[in-house]
Amino acid sequence: MSRSGIVNVRMVITEEKILSNIDKVQKMINPKSKKQIVQLDEDSYFKDLVESIKTYLQEYPKKKNFPSSVYNAAYGLVEFATNQFEENTKQIEELIRQREKNISLGAELKGYLEIVQNKEKNWKEKIKDAQENFGEDIIESLSIIGRCRSKKSENYQSAQKLINARIGNLESNLHIEIDMERIEDRSKALSYIGIEIADALKEIPVPAEEVKEAPVQAVEEVAEEYVPETFEVKPSLWQRFKNSKFVRAIKYVMSIRVVLDLPALPEGKTEN
Template sequence: MSRSGIVNVRMVITEEKIISNIDKIQKLINPNNKKQIIQLEEDTYFKDLIESVKSYIIEYPKKKNFPSSVYNAAYSLVETSIKQFEENTKKVENLIKQREQNIILAGELTDLINAVNSKEEGWKDKVEAASSKFSEDIIENLGVVGRCKGKTSQRYQDAMKILNAKVTNLESNLYIEIDMERLEDSSRALSYIGIEVSDALKLIPAPEEIENVVDTQEVQNVNVENVATTEVQKTNVTKSDKNEAENIQVANANIPASDE
């Protein structure tokens, strides 16, 4: 086997490996993959995958001959990263709004607990009005507290425990904070892909661009040929007209004058 043949085989193997690494990155950043949380500062495996793709792109010897399969896979990875980053941003914005709403609800629930606990006038109407904001379980326990004559019964204490726990959860926004942290970790990883891989791809001419350049050159060549042909035809027509005019002048000169 020739030396060039060996090199080609190695390039194919490397190409397949890079595409495989890109596929692994796609799986890691897949939003449906809830088991995998990428912590960019600590995840060396993720960084090594990105570095392998980046190095392959930068160190590829002949950029014009860069494998289209790798280019398309890397380009798709960048597109996916950008799209998911934008989606993460929207999700974080929604979580922030939900967190603010939860804090407001915590204050409203605290006021309701105080109202039913002190048997405030109209407490039943207030609980009824809040039924659209809180779950059936919360509304029911508010009613239990309001109907209890004393504060020593087990039923009263159980109801207050549930209500106070709900207030604490609304104020702390524990699950929202966890979701936001997960999204922020994901966004950092997506941003890292965008910076590293996207910048490296700028060194490679896109396959579509190469085809467009070829097509443009062909069109230009055809146009040049057409223009040249047209100019020749115009020149021939001009020469023909000139010769014809000269012949007419000579013929007129040879016609004898009439005797009138």
């Protein structure tokens, strides 16, 4: 009886399971997904999925015969994580700029408040400049403070309370700090994928691509119109990861020290 058609059922099931786990992980780090990681340290399900993928990559018996479907899916997962990490970097940079702008606006608004409180000469003309950066509610409140003769009046107190609240919001940047923490948590999960999966993936030879032979006539026709092309090897995904500005941005804003020692992804793929 021929054994050529026999399939290792256990390995097929495992391969399908790992492909399913890779898909689950990718959905969990997808910013458009409803089920996202909140905190890496508390998400054991996510860690278990990543660990199962890592174990499969490391313990596969014959690396030369490693299934290309799993290799490509794992490589794609790391690439997707890298792209998301770089997108997080851009968001961090934008939040830094917004934070610095808010602090500057808070100081500017303080200056306008002092002008109207002290009833400085031409204060009405001076607060017109505030219209460029502040809304009508702020301009109106500044005008009320400038016009009021008594600091104990209800209108004066209400207007000053609104101005001080706005200054406090601009200086504290609470909403930005919350966004920063969320992005940091997502990026921890993304780096976890790189550390665990990319390190295991680099030990596996790149599966040979299947190439179909074209008819001789078709090859000759292509040869007549052949134009030399330049191919650039795709840079290591995790070299991009390590070079990201995200670490410096987090350190700058959150005053924390992050050290990443990430393995390079195998340089197996090329792109035109």
